Amino acid sequence: MGDPLEERESAAEALRLVADAAGPYLASLSDRLVQDPAAAPLLDALDGPLPEQGDGTLASVRELLRVGTGAATHSSGPRFFHFVVGGSTPAAQAGDWVTSLLDQVAGLWPSSPFAARVETVVLGWLKDLFGLPASYGGVLTPSATLANLTGLAAARHWWAERHGVDVSADGLAGLPRLPVFSSGYVHPSSRKALQILGCGRDTVRVFSRDDAGRVDLAAMEADLAAVGGPAVLIANAGEVNAGDFDPVADFADLAEKYGAWLHVDGAFGLFAALSPRTAHLVRGVERADSVAADGHKWLNVPYESGFAFVREPRRMAQAFAMPDAAYLPVGDEARINYNSLGPESSRRARALPIWATLRAYGREGHRAMIERHHDLALLLGKLVDEAPDLEPLAPPGLNVVCFRYRRDGLDDDRLDELNRRLGAELLEDGRVYAGTTVYRGRTALRPAIVNWRTGETDIELLVSVVREIGARLD
Numbered sequence: 001m002g003d004p005l006e007e008r009e010s011a012a013e014a015l016r017l018v019a020d021a022a023g024p025y026l027a028s029l030s031d032r033l034v035q036d037p038a039a040a041p042l043l044d045a046l047d048g049p050l051p052e053q054g055d056g057t058l059a060s061v062r063e064l065l066r067v068g069t070g071a072a073t074h075s076s077g078p079r080f081f082h083f084v085v086g087g088s089t090p091a092a093q094a095g096d097w098v099t100s101l102l103d104q105v106a107g108l109w110p111s112s113p114f115a116a117r118v119e120t121v122v123l124g125w126l127k128d129l130f131g132l133p134a135s136y137g138g139v140l141t142p143s144a145t146l147a148n149l150t151g152l153a154a155a156r157h158w159w160a161e162r163h164g165v166d167v168s169a170d171g172l173a174g175l176p177r178l179p180v181f182s183s184g185y186v187h188p189s190s191r192k193a194l195q196i197l198g199c200g201r202d203t204v205r206v207f208s209r210d211d212a213g214r215v216d217l218a219a220m221e222a223d224l225a226a227v228g229g230p231a232v233l234i235a236n237a238g239e240v241n242a243g244d245f246d247p248v249a250d251f252a253d254l255a256e257k258y259g260a261w262l263h264v265d266g267a268f269g270l271f272a273a274l275s276p277r278t279a280h281l282v283r284g285v286e287r288a289d290s291v292a293a294d295g296h297k298w299l300n301v302p303y304e305s306g307f308a309f310v311r312e313p314r315r316m317a318q319a320f321a322m323p324d325a326a327y328l329p330v331g332d333e334a335r336i337n338y339n340s341l342g343p344e345s346s347r348r349a350r351a352l353p354i355w356a357t358l359r360a361y362g363r364e365g366h367r368a369m370i371e372r373h374h375d376l377a378l379l380l381g382k383l384v385d386e387a388p389d390l391e392p393l394a395p396p397g398l399n400v401v402c403f404r405y406r407r408d409g410l411d412d413d414r415l416d417e418l419n420r421r422l423g424a425e426l427l428e429d430g431r432v433y434a435g436t437t438v439y440r441g442r443t444a445l446r447p448a449i450v451n452w453r454t455g456e457t458d459i460e461l462l463v464s465v466v467r468e469i470g471a472r473l474d
């Protein structure tokens with residue numbers, strides 16, 4: 001074995017191996033452990049020196065499937081409540097396979113008019129879904145971190161221009177520090193984006209009126225007025241500890257009054273726009289200068305998938321185009337080179353799974369999923385309220401519920417210790433996955449409900465496993 005050329009004929013056969021494994025694997029997701037400690041030794045099979053003579057296509061793929069279906073984290077199943085992790089709808093997953101099958105270079109119009117066209121279509125559908133103006137520019141990114149980077153890079157270009165500098169050409173030297181304002185809900189990925197952009201993650205000024213991080217608008221306004229020049233506001237539509245929202249419309253009012261740039265991080269919370277029950281949470285997002293969100297969270301598209309929208313499309317090209325490469329084509333409105341609108345150059349056709357899931361389930365199907373998850377968060381909140389050994393730390397957010405295990409006679413510090421241990425044991429146990437956080441100074445669990453497969457029995461199991469483990473800790 002060796003040269004892939006000798007195995008040209010087995011290409012489809014290898015894919016069939018994957019397809020054959022998919023049925024049993026997907027069927028097992030509802031019952032199996034999220035992470036099976038007994039499967040860990042399988043990982044040893046991955047090691048070893050670089051093969052001199054390869055094993056051949058089928059043996060290699062068979063081995064990868066054997067180890068992977070056993071030892072992977074089965075986070076696309078219904079009981080992974082840690083972080084904010086979506087699954088893959090059947091259409092999105094198949095769409096992702098099509099992406100690999102076609103292996104498009106999506107970024108330059110001439111390299112794939114097909115991929116560019118699908119990207120244009122899905123960006124239009126997403127703007128429609130979230131109630132954003134059709135005139136906004138957009139680009140698909142690998143994640144919300146990179147979508148935040150995209151929006152904040154456009155903001156940085158706008159701000160430098162107001163100071164008479166083309167930051168893309170000349171950099172930040174000589175400019176003052178970029179003034180960025182947010183609440184205590186600001187996600188670390190916005191800071192990371194600012195750190196990558198050379199603005200410094202500590203340039204964010206945080207205005208909180210309580211230890212949960214809720215915004216202090218009056219203090220923010222006073223400081224914003226004192227800046228006297230262009231500034232950037234970051235509104236957080238969906239924070240990860242308790243699922244709460246900054247008042248986006250109030251941020252938009254301030255941005256308008258002081259001529260500031262409003263960036264909205266709606267990684268998962270932007271999906272509140274899909275339901276009339278929750279759309280008020282993101283009211284005002286249609287006035288933002290830039291908006292970031294994730295596909296791989298609540299859209300339930302496979303990793304990696306994010307997207308960014310910018311009110312003035314030219315800002316994206318100003319921040320990201322590479323004008324000096326003579327071998328690269330110059331695009332126009334009909335032939336968009338998406339790689340000049342975002343941080344990547346060569347990129348996969350990540351529009352395909354998004355197209356597949358939106359075409360398969362439409363606005364209604366995705367709305368139903370958002371509402372189901374909101375209902376499940378309310379159910380979880382109710383079960384927490386009813387359990388004498390559980391204590392809610394915040395009202396259920398959009399799809400996040402923040403609570404802790406409690407026991408009579410233990411003070412807060414002892415409860416922190418107990419909940420830290422409970423969190424670790426929960427992951428060790430593997431039946432349900434949920435992580436801990438520190439909320440208002442106290443260690444808490446904060447399960448997030450984002451997977452299309454999740455149902456009431458999964459929520460009930462989460463509660464019963466937490467209580468069972470809590471009871472056996474001393």
Ligand SMILES: *Cc1c(COP(=O)(O)O)cnc(C)c1O
Pocket residue numbers: 084142143144145146187189190238239240265266267268294306
């Ligand atoms: C998850 C998340 C991000 C980062 O998203 P990635 O896709 O992990 O890069 C940013 N902001 C918020 C509010 C998030 O929940």
